[in-house]
Amino acid sequence: MVDAALEKRQVKRAYALYSPIYDFIFDRIFHPGRVAAVKLLDIQPDERILEVGIGTGLNLPLYPRHCRLTGIDLSDKMLEKAQAKIEELGLDNVTLKVMDASALDFADNEFDRAVATYVISAVPDPLGVLREMRRVVKPGGAIVILNHFRSQSRVVGALEDLVSPLCTRLGWKSNLALEPLLREVGLTPELITKVNVFNGWRLLRCGNRK
Numbered sequence: 290m291v292d293a294a295l296e297k298r299q300v301k302r303a304y305a306l307y308s309p310i311y312d313f314i315f316d317r318i319f320h321p322g323r324v325a326a327v328k329l330l331d332i333q334p335d336e337r338i339l340e341v342g343i344g345t346g347l348n349l350p351l352y353p354r355h356c357r358l359t360g361i362d363l364s365d366k367m368l369e370k371a372q373a374k375i376e377e378l379g380l381d382n383v384t385l386k387v388m389d390a391s392a393l394d395f396a397d398n399e400f401d402r403a404v405a406t407y408v409i410s411a412v413p414d415p416l417g418v419l420r421e422m423r424r425v426v427k428p429g430g431a432i433v434i435l436n437h438f439r440s441q442s443r444v445v446g447a448l449e450d451l452v453s454p455l456c457t458r459l460g461w462k463s464n465l466a467l468e469p470l471l472r473e474v475g476l477t478p479e480l481i482t483k484v485n486v487f488n489g490w491r492l493l494r495c496g497n498r499k
């Protein structure tokens with residue numbers, strides 16, 4: 290409990306530092322995956338969508354205006370950047386909240402779909418976050434995850450294990466394994482593709498069977 294609290298403080302501190310430079314570093318390089326992730330959500334008119342760990346809101350221009358989007362993040366500094374984009378783009382269908390993704394302040398089945406891009410390996414409790422996404426998405430709704438996971442190649446996987454202590458210090462896990470995580474949370478992907486440079490990121494869509 291105390292450890293988890295400490296990790297959350299570390300996340301907040303790290304992203305307060307990253308927030309001024311985040312878009313400069315992560316906008317273009319990760320853009321193809323973002324476009325594919327929002328497309329894969331297949332949002333229908335008036336649906337309620339949850340974006341977990343919305344960060345500076347780089348996905349905001351990609352959503353259809355007919356949906357009702359809620360974006361949450363642990364970092365108020367990242368959300369300040371997202372709020373500036375909402376104003377710049379004149380969006381009136383988006384609500385932002387400071388919230389911990391592993392303890393969502395939403396009712397069961399409140400959303401039609403949920404998405405997390407480049408988040409699952411950057412949170413202290415990936416399993417808790419996926420469990421919460423399952424809880425707040427309606428039965429039959431879609432959960433879309435875009436993330437780098439531990440490579441299935443033995444050599445690359447071993448390299449990712451090697452650099453993992455450094456990456457953890459920078460704020461993300463380089464060797465988070467996808468399959469055990471999905472098994473534990475009870476999600477089965479309907480579709481998995483690889484995106485971005487070197488096809489190094491996996492994009493998956495799971496139906497929320499409850």
Ligand SMILES: C[S@@+](CC[C@H](N)C(=O)[O-])C[C@H]1O[C@@H](n2cnc3c(N)ncnc32)[C@H](O)[C@@H]1O
Pocket residue numbers: 300304315341342343344345346347348361362363364367388389390391405406407408411412413414
């Ligand atoms: C690598 S950034 C990704 C931001 C955004 N999703 C994107 O695609 O650019 C990871 C984000 O997850 C947020 N985060 C980390 N742990 C979190 C938690 N427990 N609850 C909510 N947000 C969290 C961080 O504050 C940060 O904004």
